[in-house]
Amino acid sequence: MRPMALFDAHRHLGAMPAFPFYGGPPARPDAGARATVAALLADLDAEGTRGALVLPNYGVPDPDMVFRFNELCLEAAAADDRLRVGTVGVGASRGRGAYRACVDAGR
DSSP: OOOOOOOEEEEEEEEEOOGGGGGOOOOSOOOOOOOHHHHHHHHHHHHHTEEEEEEEESSSOOOHHHHHHHHHHHHHHHTTTTEEEEEOOOOOOTTTHHHHHHHHHHH
16 A cells, blocks of 8 residues: 655644733644744655745734744745645735745746
């Protein structure tokens, strides 16, 4: 029997600080999200994951942080053919450039 190919349809990229959501103790929105492309690729290699849809991490009420992760996701998709960008933060006009870059790159 051939080993099953693994694909990840929802992988966050970008490490975020802990935040006290709903007045509770500070918690990280996605503790498994990696801060760098290299760390993400190392995880995929270790897992044997053949492809992943990367998304900018979100959750802390600081939209500027999510917009900064757009560039990180684009960098990841450009670095390895196994990766595609799933979505980018496109609020107001700030994210439109990142969205256009994804479309233009075919990622």
